[in-house]
Amino acid sequence: MSAAGAPVIEASGLTKRYGRFTAVDGIDLAVNKGEVFGLLGPNGSGKTTTILLLLGLTEPSAGTIRVLGLDPLRKPLSVKRRVGYLPDQIGFYDHLSAEENLAYSARLAGLASAEANRRISEALARVRLSDVRGKRVAAFSRGMRQRLGLAEVLAKGSEIAILDEPTSGLDPQSTHELLELIRELAADGVTIVLSSHLLSMMQSLCDRVALFSRGRIGLIGKVADLTADVLGGTHVVEVEADGIDLATALKEAPHIAAVTPLKAGRWRVDADADVRADIARRVVQAGGALSGMTIRQSSLDEVYARFFEGEDHDQAA
Amino acid sequence: MTRQREGSPFAGLSTVALKEAADHMNSARIHLVMLLVILTAIGSVYAAIGQIKATIGEDQFLFLRLFTTAQQPLPSFVSFLGFLIPLVAIALGFDAINGEYSRRTLSRVLSQPIYRDALLTGKFLGGLIVIAICLLTLWLLVTGLGILSLGLPPGGEEIARGLAFLFASFVYAGVWLAVAMAFSTLVKSPATSALCALTLWLIFTVFWPMLTPLVAGAVAPVDLLDPMTAVHQIAVEQGLSRISPNVLYGEATLALLNPATRSLGLLFPSQLSGALMGAPLPLSASLGLVWPQIAGMIAALIVLFTIAYVSFQRQEIRA
Numbered sequence: 001m002s003a004a005g006a007p008v009i010e011a012s013g014l015t016k017r018y019g020r021f022t023a024v025d026g027i028d029l030a031v032n033k034g035e036v037f038g039l040l041g042p043n044g045s046g047k048t049t050t051i052l053l054l055l056g057l058t059e060p061s062a063g064t065i066r067v068l069g070l071d072p073l074r075k076p077l078s079v080k081r082r083v084g085y086l087p088d089q090i091g092f093y094d095h096l097s098a099e100e101n102l103a104y105s106a107r108l109a110g111l112a113s114a115e116a117n118r119r120i121s122e123a124l125a126r127v128r129l130s131d132v133r134g135k136r137v138a139a140f141s142r143g144m145r146q147r148l149g150l151a152e153v154l155a156k157g158s159e160i161a162i163l164d165e166p167t168s169g170l171d172p173q174s175t176h177e178l179l180e181l182i183r184e185l186a187a188d189g190v191t192i193v194l195s196s197h198l199l200s201m202m203q204s205l206c207d208r209v210a211l212f213s214r215g216r217i218g219l220i221g222k223v224a225d226l227t228a229d230v231l232g233g234t235h236v237v238e239v240e241a242d243g244i245d246l247a248t249a250l251k252e253a254p255h256i257a258a259v260t261p262l263k264a265g266r267w268r269v270d271a272d273a274d275v276r277a278d279i280a281r282r283v284v285q286a287g288g289a290l291s292g293m294t295i296r297q298s299s300l301d302e303v304y305a306r307f308f309e310g311e312d313h314d315q316a317a
Numbered sequence: 318m319t320r321q322r323e324g325s326p327f328a329g330l331s332t333v334a335l336k337e338a339a340d341h342m343n344s345a346r347i348h349l350v351m352l353l354v355i356l357t358a359i360g361s362v363y364a365a366i367g368q369i370k371a372t373i374g375e376d377q378f379l380f381l382r383l384f385t386t387a388q389q390p391l392p393s394f395v396s397f398l399g400f401l402i403p404l405v406a407i408a409l410g411f412d413a414i415n416g417e418y419s420r421r422t423l424s425r426v427l428s429q430p431i432y433r434d435a436l437l438t439g440k441f442l443g444g445l446i447v448i449a450i451c452l453l454t455l456w457l458l459v460t461g462l463g464i465l466s467l468g469l470p471p472g473g474e475e476i477a478r479g480l481a482f483l484f485a486s487f488v489y490a491g492v493w494l495a496v497a498m499a500f501s502t503l504v505k506s507p508a509t510s511a512l513c514a515l516t517l518w519l520i521f522t523v524f525w526p527m528l529t530p531l532v533a534g535a536v537a538p539v540d541l542l543d544p545m546t547a548v549h550q551i552a553v554e555q556g557l558s559r560i561s562p563n564v565l566y567g568e569a570t571l572a573l574l575n576p577a578t579r580s581l582g583l584l585f586p587s588q589l590s591g592a593l594m595g596a597p598l599p600l601s602a603s604l605g606l607v608w609p610q611i612a613g614m615i616a617a618l619i620v621l622f623t624i625a626y627v628s629f630q631r632q633e634i635r636a
Contacts, residue, residue, distance in 0.1 A: 107329075
């Protein structure tokens with residue numbers, strides 16, 4: 001993950017209404033240069049609409065957006081020239097080859113023929129599709145199509161890459177390959193806005209994430225900060241002990257946010273530091289017998305599950 | 318608040334148009350439709366040549382007869398074109414926009430630095446390029462067949478009239494291409510939009526000629542004591558029938574390819590006073606005669622394209 005610079009995407013009070021349904025409801029957002037920024041949320045929570053607003057493909061009902069310092073509505077061509085987009089379930093012209101598809105996009109982007117050919121060759125090599133460059137896309141697997149989409153973003157020389165559910169429907173091997181490519185893209189300093197349901201992937205890739213719910217951003221920040229805010233701690237310790245009530249034993253202990261009984265003689269402790277030594281000492285002091293203890297970092301899955309507890313999985317109107 | 322858009326709305330237009338034209342030229346769908354058109358055209362022209370050789374000794378516009386002469390059971394070349402051009406145009410345009418949605422290519426294409434204007438107009442132009450190439454090829458084929466069979470080159474006015482006919486056919490095809498494209502933006506499914514366009518084509522080809530006398534009879538009944546009511550009914554019927562582009566095209570080709578045609582509407586004996594019956598009109602007079610028909614088809618084309626344009630501009634891009 002790269003160090004973040006000045007904001008390249010800024011949205012303020014961004015709203016999009018479709019009739020009486022509000023898809024995006026007054027969101028404020030800032031994505032910094034070189035950052036990998038994740039958009040999380042159930043289906044219909046406003047992620048894709050936000051992406052379309054950033055690209056100028058749909059007009060906001062209210063609010064302002066700046067992408068690379070430009071208004072996507074007033075300067076859509078300049079924005080689209082510098083921003084690459086990999087849509088969810090990307091489509092290509094099946095009767096054309098991989099190379100012809102990219103060449104068409106390059107011509108639309110206004111690239112000169114020689115420059116376009118060079119960039120396309122480089123991009124195809126990078127996504128490991130050079131050997132099938134002349135094959136019709138109809139024969140491509142879903143994973144190959146997603147890689148070809150990434151090649152289009154690369155060939156364009158995008159400063160910002162917006163990837164909407166890039167791993168949706170891919171098998172594990174294809175997902176792994178695509179994630180490696182996204183990491184390479186991030187290492188090159190490209191700002192990445194990533195929407196996905198793969199929370200472990202988002203946790204490992206993203207510098208910051210925004211949790212969308214019903215068109216609003218419920219939470220935004222680094223994963224560690226979110227786990228602290230939502231779960232009360234960044235670490236989860238599972239303790240097995242006999243002869244004590246752990247909640248009472250840890251009542252005065254520092255760094256501990258919550259003690260939750262799981263079953264008889266077993267507890268989950270949320271803490272904002274590694275508190276295993278302190279727990280062990282207090283269990284012994286209370287006269288208990290410690291039989292086991294494991295620690296792990298709080299995951300984005302837990303944050304997500306806790307944040308969306310009791311909400312509909314699909315939020316579309 | 319007015320918003321000035323950046324750059325040209327037609328940036329990327331030629332790229333889209335040439336890609337669309339190339340796609341059509343390589344598609345099996347167009348190959349099949351064009352094969353049908355060419356075979357029927359050759360058949361009708363071949364039959365016309367036989368008829369011309371058998372019946373006409375001397376004619377100032379022998380070449381134009383190639384287009385208009387019919388020999389049972391085959392209709393004339395012009396009749397075939399009037400019937401088949403809409404099919405070619407519908408085949409070119411029925412999935413222009415909704416096909417992009419169903420292939421999920423639309424958002425990817427529109428994320429390139431182009432406006433929707435360029436995409437829609439480019440697709441329309443791409444279709445027109447293919448139609449122009451097909452019609453020109455067909456026209457040259459018929460002319461070549463005529464020269465070979467009749468042993469005579471066409472005269473200057475015949476070529477000029479032939480080119481005017483080519484232009485009228487091009488505009489007529491443009492109307493049907495605009496119909497197909499309008500349905501492709503209004504209807505989500507390509508199969509449904511094809512069906513809608515074909516239904517309209519069937520209505521105008523088969524049912525419209527049956528409907529117009531009935532509607533005219535109901536709207537403007539004839540009073541046996543007032544002969545002008547019969548004139549009024551004919552005028553209403555003609556007005557209604559001219560809603561159909563097929564009728565406009567038929568009238569335009571009639572006047573262009575048959576120079577003796579003096580009127581496309583009602584003609585009273587008093588208006589023919591001093592006229593030499595059967596004498597050909599000069600080309601300029603024939604062009605003046607068909608100008609309303611051509612202008613009507615161009616207007617229909619513009620209206621239909623505008624419907625497609627407005628509909629496409631208002632759509633949400635989520636594919």
